[in-house]
Amino acid sequence: MIRAKLFPYSFASNWEDLQKMLDSARYTNEEFRGIKINDYSKKKIKATYYEKIIYTEKIDDPVNGIIELDRYTFFSTSFIIYSNHIILIINPSRRASTIITYLLSKTKLQFTVSDCKLNIISTTNMLNTLFEKFMTVKISYNQFNISDSLKCTMSLASSKDVQEAIKCININLPQIPSKLCFTALFLGMPIRGEIHENGTVAISHPSYEVILDKIASRREDIFKE
Structure with missing residues (x-):
């Protein structure tokens, strides 16, 4: 399952200048980090952020005994910058803040x-209009009050549409959940997905990038004001 985190951004200059800025931020051995542009169009820039990590490895050498060798590896994270002012970081893990900090610098x-x-x-x-047979299978809520003295954290799951099932529950649930899981069909193939309040979207489908593009194209529908 692919995960992506969406961030809204603003840029004081134009789209072409942003592309030039990213191109000038290419990887160098002096900084041990940088960006490689993989594709550029009027609607989006696909790029990869690289960071060199140097570490020491101990090896039991049969002649010299325990020796230490300097090794290095690269962390790489793909991201997409859309012209409608959305950044999408794929499989962000701990790299999201590092990428953002580097872009700001x-x-x-x-x-x-x-x-x-x-x-x-x-x-x-919005997703319900993009997919066929869309169905919510799980909804989770952050802590909320059931009464003045009782608080609750709740997740609701169903083999049918959860959003229809909760209409029969006699509890005042929050209007907006913190997480929602769904199933659907896209391009004739099944899809599983999750939407998190923190801006993360998870999708299990071969054409995940097409789906992410469609989500990102609807900026006005996905972010809270």
């Missing part, structure tokens, strides 16, 4: 990024 404060939350209900409604 290269743009002389012209580039700003917000860690906005997704509007899960609005995003779900």
Whole structure:
């Protein structure tokens, strides 16, 4: 399952200048990090962020005994910058903040990024128009009050549509959940996915990039105001 985190951004200059900035931020051995542009169009820039990690490895040499050797490896993370002011970092793990920090360091404060939350209900409604046989199978809520003295953290799952099932529950649930899991069909193939309030979308489908492009194209529908 592929995971991607979405961030809204703003840039004081134009799209062409942003492309030039990214191109000038290419990897160098002096910085041990940098960006490689993989594809560029008027709508999006696909790139990879590289970071060189140097470490020491101990080896039991049969002649010299225990010796230490300097090794290195590269961490690489793919990301997409869309012209409608969305950054999408694929499989972000711990690299998301590193990429954002590096981008900010290269743009002389012209580039700003917000860690906005997704509007899960609005995003779900949008996905329902993109997929066939869309069905919510699980909904989770952050801690909320059931009464003045009772708080609850709740997840609801069903083999049928959860959003229909919870209409019969006599509990005042929050209007917007913190996580939603769904199943659907896309291009004739089954798809599983998750939408997280923290901006992460997870998708299990061979054409995940097409789906992510469609989600990112609807900026006005996915972020909370």
